[in-house]
Amino acid sequence: MPLLTNREIAETLERYANLASITGENAFRSRAFQRAADVVRDLHEPVIALMDRGDLRRLPGIGSGIADAIETLVRTGALPPLDALQRTVPATLLDLLQVPGVGVKTATRVYRELGVVDLPGLLAAAESGRIRALPGLGPKTEANILAAMEALRRRTGRFLLGTALPLARRIVADLQGTLPAGSSVAISGSVRRMEETVADIDLVVSTRVHEAIPATVAHLPLLSGIVRHENGSLRVTTHAGIPVDIVVVDPSVFGTALIRATGSADHLALLPEVLPSAPTEEEVYSRLDMEWIAPDLRLGLGEVMQAKAGTLPTLLSVGDVRGEFHAHTLWSDGTATILDMVRSAAERGYAFLGVSDHSRALGVANGLDAARLAAQRQEIEKAQRATGLRVFASCEVEVHRDGLLDFDDHILEALDLVIASTHSGLRQPRDVLTERLLRVIANPHVDIIAHPSGRLVERREGGDFDWNRVFAAAAATRTALEINASPERLDLNHDLARRALEAGCLLTINCDAHSTVGFDALEYGVAVARKAGADPDRIVNCWPIERIEAWLQTRQT
């Protein structure tokens, strides 16, 4: 029986919600499924555990109808209403929604009126001028669709690290429990290098009984069967569709195999063609007269030379992060109370947390107006008293198209910490976009610029900013730039973060958590900072609380 993860269940519910809205089902029904998908995605424990306790329909937004559907999905692997819809309408219709600018309405129209059922069909319709011929759609819409599809074509089709890494860890844990005694398994490849996207999951198994491995692998619940098996390597695939490559080696050469399977092509090109045979990575590197190189740095960017010279930098690790500034709660679009978020931060060993819900302009996220912001402050102070954690009263303030902020200065001034962020108008031309952000950086009340580029990994390119000017301004005003750790964003990315550091900027790593599980993303942000070569001294949330308070004080004047 397939063991579905919460994420897979959420994706199936979401597929149904989207397909249902295209085919004209009750909009509220499809929104209910969408909401249920969001709830399932943010759960702290497996859906199956809730099912066992009979607690599924206690969840907000999940009543008896959707609970039944989820139970059937978990039991049989199929969602009956989705199957029913797919018998009447091609599932490829869902692909149309991936095109930015194409929503449910447009997808429905090109399907009904032009017979478009998939992306190639949409491209053909746009290229032949049939889209502009539809009433209400014009040449600009058609041109936008063509441009968006070109951007879509450039996408790699790779999987997000945030999907692949947790899955890889579960497979490793399952394998570890079933491998013959004396065997072990490790993650390698781009997942171990913490690349933002990966094509597959690579594992290396060390064992003396090679012949036992295929059968062991074939019985893993997360995997759906062996695709290929040759020369001591196996290719299988997960239920989520991610290929898994498993190399099987003797323990005596485990270190060698791990280095081969982990290094990027550029890193490996700088190593000798024939590596020394050894059971551990440390021994291989040592026999090459090099220090051991952390996997996320094996990119061929000078780390090999540094390892030979013994000058590898000391980089920050997850444990260096003492707290976060950017987190959401039920007050806007988060799914946990302030107290739950603060307690979760405390459990993770944090010394402080910034509560920064959206401002009013982000209406869909239930953004706060001045009155609610003031009311929220009481609850923030209560949470601070109850936990002993320093809780910063903050706000993720929307940047308008002209660079004005969503709140007046006197409201910003009263906050402990101000985060500014841009969610719309990211397609403005470079000089307009840059001036807009410079105006925000120049505001002395603004302490942090959240997800500066606005990119979404594999889904949306960031804004076309003049980064040299942005970094120079941020460095001059000591405004911190965020490395947003959410695997969907990773913004700044490691290239921009490195340039920001070179320009003298302060950085901050935040999960932008919308639930207590959201804090799990920290390691992705830390990996970005490490690749950028960040010293903890330049990451504001690695500082002791007194230094942070002092930084905030100097900024308010």
Add this chain to the structure above:
DNA sequence: GCCGTTTTCGGCCCGACTGTTTTCAGTCG
């Protein structure tokens, strides 16, 4: 389909922007 100090029916997240338009529909977050 979900939900209820509006409680078993009748509502259901909202404002800005864009492109199409002469007053609005669709998308996005």
